């Protein structure tokens with residue numbers, strides 16, 4: 001489990017100047033043990049560490065890199081943007097091009113406001129919902145992640161449905177007093193909660209495909225019911241598609257399910273790996289934002305031209321090569337190979353896959369739809385599996401609860417090799 005001394009030495013230095021040695025918690029190896037690997041370069045499906053060792057990268061920066069690392073067309077767009085000056089703080093044609101590309105393809109995104117992260121996209125959507133409804137409360141679901149803003153960094157408490165507890169220190173009760181939490185894949189408590197609070201509910205916020213606490217596919221009928229209950233009490237439906245937007249097809253989960261949100265949050269793929277997020281939705285709702293309306297929202301570097309130009313090239317390329325379908329075909333074959341290899345080893349090892357997102361987990365064969373159905377023992381198994389894979393040159397997200405991503409740079413040969421290595425890693429993890 002010990003990383004080469006070079007990595008350990010770098011990590012020791014990093015820990016001295018940065019909390020935990022990382023700038024985002026999941027980059028640390030807290031969940032899997034050992035010392036994080038320092039990577040120097042990325043190329044297509046591969047990450048290359050500071051010692052020149054190559055790993056098949058199935059994390060892809062947690063999702064944004066749908067074309068893989070350092071795609072040449074995306075790199076050209078980035079270079080061109082740098083040559084032209086990288087921020088103006090003015091109106092410019094690049095965000096206009098991306099906004100038009102998106103709004104012509106995603107009918108429920110009539111207007112769009114660009115921000116710099118998924119967290120900001122959710123903050124903006126909540127502000128719009130509260131401004132538009134004049135109501136204070138929001139409802140979210142346990143196991144859904146919506147970024148690190150105070151009001152959404154909560155989970156259901158151990159008590160009654162609807163009781164909430166912060167999932168972070170530094171979040172005062174006053175910050176989430178208006179946040180209600182319900183369970184995924186459950187209707188009765190949800191109905192009771194909405195009955196009791198619906199008159200003051202501004203929005204129901206959901207990851208339509210929860211992908212931040214394992215991959216927890218929801219029943220389409222349940223999602224439709226959530227939408228119906230939200231509408232019935234006059235709350236807005238917000239889909240947080242920061243992971244799924246432009247990953248699960250151009251329309252994300254809304255496109256796949258036919259359920260139309262009032263507001264939708266984007267991030268990750270939309271910027272092709274640069275810091276871009278967006279809040280989009282009905283024109284009458286978005287027009288509550290300043291300067292049209294009274295709901296203030298701003299950003300010095302919002303709609304940064306580098307991110308706008310790389311984001312547009314990324315989306316154009318995926319669309320032009322029928323990329324979403326190709327990704328689905330490849331990832332299906334990859335998951336099937338893994339399942340076949342795992343089946344001969346142990347009956348409780350599964351691959352849940354949706355589009356080009358996958359999650360390798362122990363537990364039930366039926367899709368796990370709620371965090372409390374993940375067996376507690378999964379974490380220990382995953383830590384062994386992760387390091388066995390890492391030794392074989394496969395980089396998985398370093399957490400039992402983070403999902404993996406396939407990019408268009410992962411061709412069938414690379415995925416075949418990854419499957420072989422992961423099968424061997426699974427064998428080692430059980431011994």
Ligand SMILES: *Cc1c(COP(=O)(O)O)cnc(C)c1O
Nearest residue numbers: 117118119145146147240242243
């Ligand atoms: C990643 C993610 C966020 C937060 O986005 P950041 O860019 O990390 O702030 C919010 N919601 C969902 C569903 C996400 O996957």
